[in-house]
């Protein structure tokens with residue numbers, strides 16, 4: 389899905405037109421190779437790819453990543469299901485290739501440490517895609533925070549509802565034991581972490597089952613996550629993030645998203661169905677054409693000058709990464725590569741080094757849900773507790789379980 393939506397148009401544009409910056413000149417970005425489970429969709433794509441872009445190698449399981457790495461690639465983008473990111477990402481970095489991985493980067497801090505170590509050792513970039521940080525609305529929110537116009541966040545809620553077709557069709561192959569929180573709440577975990585800063589203190593989570601899987605099984609229909617952050621002035625803020633992947637398919641918002649953040653001196657409200665566009669076309673909306681269209685994310689347009697284009701922040705985030713790679717490799721003399729690498733690693737919006745609190749929240753949520761499925765609901769995870777970096781307390785148990793020992 390995400391390959392078709394964003395990577396395909398990005399590689400088509402960058403493969404045909406290249407990307408340009410004064411420091412690295414024109415950089416062509418051909419799609420060299422594709423690894424997937426069966427290879428069938430890669431072959432389907434080859435048949436419709438633009439002329440001149442059909443020569444990519446396609447490799448399939450078993451051992452598709454090793455086969456991919458044997459080709460002459462400079463960087464690798466990973467868009468496999470989230471519990472299959474780590475093994476592939478590790479192999480990419482160990483081979484000395486730059487890495488871009490879909491959100492959430494990985495599911496535990498131990499895995500994140502391992503990727504960070506490999507990236508440092510091999511002198512390559514390891515970055516994560518959080519395209520919501522490039523949404524113009526979220527950029528405006530952050531600008532108002534950075535400029536001190538919105539002061540001190542106190543509380544907030546975010547909700548993202550995915551249609552049933554996601555859990556029932558699109559993801560049915562890998563959905564067992566998974567939850568919509570890891571899949572989509574993570575967008576808002578990152579938004580909150582990146583926009584407001586602060587230290588993650590506590591994580592709680594609950595959820596519902598019975599539609600996608602058994603009522604007492606490990607697969608979740610919907611989740612409600614709460615994060616509590618602390619700030620240098622001693623004050624706290626709490627954020628509730630509600631997600632689902634069992635919303636009716638004909639719900640007009642399709643992927644319905646809403647956030648509200650409350651500050652000492654203001655309120656920020658954003659709603660995907662009130663972003664401005666509501667379109668009805670007989671027989672087409674809401675299924676083939678969305679009723680509320682997010683034209684900022686990824687739109688297909690006829691430009692005023694006649695050209696057909698596909699653009700939006702979903703593609704922009706990929707291009708930014710490729711620009712960072714090009715700047716490291718081609719943006720000056722070889723003697724300055726380390727400095728350019730350090731500069732690219734300093735970008736907190738996508739570097740895995742800055743993903744620690746987000747992965748901590750995901751690991752905590754998954755651990756709480758796993759205990760819930762095993763009959764022990766209502767756990768709470770404390771971050772940087774005297775007993776360890778991530779510590780899970782369950783009701784009725786005197787001793788906590790340490791999920792991650794080092795400081796987060």
Ligand SMILES: NC(=O)c1ccc[n+]([C@@H]2O[C@H](COP(=O)([O-])OP(=O)(O)OC[C@H]3O[C@@H](n4cnc5c(N)ncnc54)[C@H](O)[C@@H]3O)[C@@H](O)[C@H]2O)c1
Nearest residue numbers: 389390391423424425426452467468469470490491492519
């Ligand atoms: N940024 C976003 O908003 C966004 C949106 C959707 C999905 N995603 C992320 O993208 C990733 C993929 O989601 P999707 O919706 O595209 O899923 P998908 O099921 O449509 O695609 C998954 C792909 O992974 C491949 N794959 C699965 N197992 C593999 C293996 N062992 N080796 C090699 N390839 C394998 C499959 O062949 C398939 O091409 C997830 O991490 C998801 O969180 C991000």
